[in-house]
Amino acid sequence: MNGIDTTSTLDAAGEIRTVGVLGSGIMGAGLVEVVARSGRSVILRSRTQQTADAAVAKLTSGLDRQVDKGRLEAAERDAILGRITATDDVAALAECDLVIESVVEDLAVKKSLFAELDAVVAPHAILATNTSTLPVVEIAMATGRPDRVCGIHFFNPAPMMKLVEIVKPLTASDDTISTALAFATSCGKDAVEVVDRAGFIVNALLFPYLNNAIKMWENGTASMSDIDTAMQGGCNFPMGPFALLDLVGLDTSLAILEALHAEFGDANFMAATSLKRMVAAGHLGRKSGRGFLAY
Known part of the structure; x- marks a missing residue:
């Protein structure tokens, strides 16, 4: 560079x-x-x-x-x-x-x-x-x-x-x-x-998508791997939602969703149960070596 x-x-x-x-x-x-x-x-x-x-x-x-x-x-x-x-x-x-x-x-x-x-x-x-x-x-x-x-x-x-x-x-x-x-x-x-509104531009649009990906997996629609593959191949995203959540950090992701929900009250911002439990367990993504995926 x-x-x-x-x-x-x-x-x-x-x-x-x-x-x-x-x-x-x-x-x-x-x-x-x-x-x-x-x-x-x-x-x-x-x-x-x-x-x-x-x-x-x-x-x-x-x-x-x-x-x-x-x-x-x-x-x-x-x-x-x-x-x-x-x-x-x-x-x-x-x-x-x-x-x-x-x-x-x-x-x-x-x-x-x-x-x-x-x-x-x-x-x-x-x-x-x-x-x-x-x-x-x-x-x-x-x-x-x-x-x-x-x-x-x-x-x-x-x-x-x-x-x-x-x-x-x-x-x-x-x-x-x-x-x-x-x-x-x-x-x-x-x-x-x-x-100055919660989530600004990118996160206000991005995190409902990430949160709904977790809920889709919780509901058994598809595996994490298949959801990631589908969003990469179907939408040309550089990485799938679970890989991205782990990169951002699950604790940071949870904090963003909680702030969005507090400001807007939209159900799409209510953090998925699995996300909250992983943060409680200290599984924070890449920075901790384990999140939705293992590193």
């Missing part, structure tokens, strides 16, 4: 020179790679230095593999890694122009984190959440700068997926949203603007 030429796009999002990323999971590490590839400095903050360093080490291994396969020049890999700093200190984000949060899908956790960020990060900076479905306005109101808070929702895996949803809560200024759109575009992404 070649680097992105940002010479013409950095001016459009000119104030976004240094980006902070909170969260060292798969999504957090992916965001760090995307930002570093765009030519910006990026600070990865995790709860411990060990997990922050581990995320960078995993990212480095992935870039090394791309070099070995001839998809990336060694000099470019080194330049990308040279833009990344790993830390466990929130105060290290003080001079960032944009901070993107990508931690657990828990509203209370996010609100507490944004209140902490608000006290540390420079007043001009945009604070963004990568939430896939939680109300951005409630997160914004945990800060003293609700006009500078929005959603910047990348999809997993962030380096490969082209779409970014820019979520505008009632409190966000037009300047905040235009800057966020320019930032995402300058990272080589296709950015769309969406109103």
Whole structure:
């Protein structure tokens, strides 16, 4: 994969020179790679230095593999890694122009984190959440700068997926949203603007389908394997619903469905029994080694 030429796009999002990323999971590490590839400095903050360093080490291994396969020049890999700093200190984000949060899908956790960020990060900076479905306005109101808070929702895996949803809560200024759109575009992404409603565009349409696939299997219509095969071959989807649920994470999927059901009350958003039981058992998909499928 070649680097992105940002010479013409950095001016459009000119104030976004240094980006902070909170969260060292798969999504957090992916965001760090995307930002570093765009030519910006990026600070990865995790709860411990060990997990922050581990995320960078995993990212480095992935870039090394791309070099070995001839998809990336060694000099470019080194330049990308040279833009990344790993830390466990929130105060290290003080001079960032944009901070993107990508931690657990828990509203209370996010609100507490944004209140902490608000006290540390420079007043001009945009604070963004990568939430896939939680109300951005409630997160914004945990800060003293609700006009500078929005959603910047990348999809997993962030380096490969082209779409970014820019979520505008009632409190966000037009300047905040235009800057966020320019930032995402300058990272080589296709950015769309969406109103702050649960699920935004993609998940509001996607999760009834995924949920109904589980219910179809529960009802004995077909096996998981045959449902996955049918949706790949019949609809030309890159993967079937059960493989996709495991990739997203069953705990994340459950949280999204619960948020959708709470907001809209539609029966299609009532999480399937099997999904709830698997999450209770700790079978969370690829990240735990077992979900609907085994890994």
